[in-house]
Amino acid sequence: MWPEGESFKRVLGRDNPLGAGWSYPRDLVPMSVSREYAISIADQITPDDVRKARFLGTPQQVADQVQPWIDAGATHVLSYNFAGFVAPGYPDGVNRAEVEFFNILRERNMTSVPA
Numbered sequence: 001m002w003p004e005g006e007s008f009k010r011v012l013g014r015d016n017p018l019g020a021g022w023s024y025p026r027d028l029v030p031m032s033v034s035r036e037y038a039i040s041i042a043d044q045i046t047p048d049d050v051r052k053a054r055f056l057g058t059p060q061q062v063a064d065q066v067q068p069w070i071d072a073g074a075t076h077v078l079s080y081n082f083a084g085f086v087a088p089g090y091p092d093g094v095n096r097a098e099v100e101f102f103n104i105l106r107e108r109n110m111t112s113v114p115a
Helices: 005-012 035-042 047-053 059-071 091-108
Strands: none
Touching: 005 047, 005 059, 059 091
């Protein structure tokens, strides 16, 4: 998760180094970013920032980590479970974990859970 503008500020307590109105899907054009600019941005990101924007754990633990972003105004959650790379022989377990994670968020945020 890389938050834009106001969500970044509400959760991390400071301005997004890419700019207050920066949006990943709209503004990221990797081939136009110089090495120097990329390093200057990376130098402003702390390990704690990364921990607040990349999540790991059980579906419950990850939901607990994502919830502050929803509370700060995030309206979409796009999840990618990297467990499939670690345990490629267990796709059903990875899929069940994703479903459980999203169902927890739906229940917490009063959104209907599919049957």
